[in-house]
Amino acid sequence: xxxxxxxxxxxxxxxxGTTVLTCSYEDSTFNYFPWYQQxxxxxxxxxxxxxxVSDKKEDxxxxxxxxxxxxxxxxxxxxxxxxxxxxxxCAASGGEGADRLTFxxxxxxxxxx
Amino acid sequence: DPKIIQKPKYLVAVTGSEKxxxxxxxxxxxxxxxxxxxxxKPLEFMFSYSYQKLMDNQTAxxxxxxxxxxxxxxxxxxxxxxxxxxxxxxCASSQGWGGPYEQYxxxxxxxxxx
Numbered sequence: 654x655x656x657x658x659x660x661x662x663x664x665x666x667x668x669x670g671t672t673v674l675t676c677s678y679e680d681s682t683f684n685y686f687p688w689y690q691q692x693x694x695x696x697x698x699x700x701x702x703x704x705x706v707s708d709k710k711e712d713x714x715x716x717x718x719x720x721x722x723x724x725x726x727x728x729x730x731x732x733x734x735x736x737x738x739x740x741x742x743c744a745a746s747g748g749e750g751a752d753r754l755t756f757x758x759x760x761x762x763x764x765x766x
Numbered sequence: 767d768p769k770i771i772q773k774p775k776y777l778v779a780v781t782g783s784e785k786x787x788x789x790x791x792x793x794x795x796x797x798x799x800x801x802x803x804x805x806x807k808p809l810e811f812m813f814s815y816s817y818q819k820l821m822d823n824q825t826a827x828x829x830x831x832x833x834x835x836x837x838x839x840x841x842x843x844x845x846x847x848x849x850x851x852x853x854x855x856x857c858a859s860s861q862g863w864g865g866p867y868e869q870y871x872x873x874x875x876x877x878x879x880x
């Protein structure tokens with residue numbers, strides 16, 4: 654049973670457009686949700702994170718939204734750039750395994766010039 | 767300068783052999799972790815350490831043994847290697863343990879077992 658689900662699996666967006674990635678989770682004890690960006694051959698880089706007490710967090714062109722009732726979160730990238738082309742992972746942790754990040758399978762994003 | 771160093775970048779091993787993956791962090795963090803990423807599964811938590819003490823272990827096999835000689839070092843020894851162990855192994859660190867703390871990942875060691 655996959656505890657963190659991501660969609661879509663892959664996505665192509667035109668340069669300058671808005672990218673929306675979504676994630677859902679099962680475990681109601683999860684209370685921390687980071688998003689990571691990974692380029693080929695590199696490790697995941699922390700992009701933005703949100704705690705379950707918040708419903709929105711913004712950092713530059715990146716905004717994450719959290720809906721506790723629906724157990725869903727999303728990552729919005731405005732003015733998407735070719736340099737944003739990467740794989741994006743959402744993750745979750747909380748409860749007994751407070752430091753154990755559970756990852757989704759990732760979304761491969763391509764920004765077309 | 768890289769803040770989390772993993773050595774080697776690539777590693778090829780034969781079935782049944784033993785290898786050690788090295789990780790050092792220079793972020794001044796007190797907690798360190800190992801994760802594994804393979805073609806078949808998403809990034810998967812393996813171990814967490816805080817102040818050189820094992821805090822959480824989600825690896826069923828005793829063939830995987832973390833080793834912490836210093837607070838900023840967490841190596842991973844893998845014995846009796848199998849082809850299924852082929853994956854990229856990532857070390858991560860965070861300021862503290864008992865969360866949530868932001869976790870920062872190293873560049874990874876890509877292991878191939880023939």
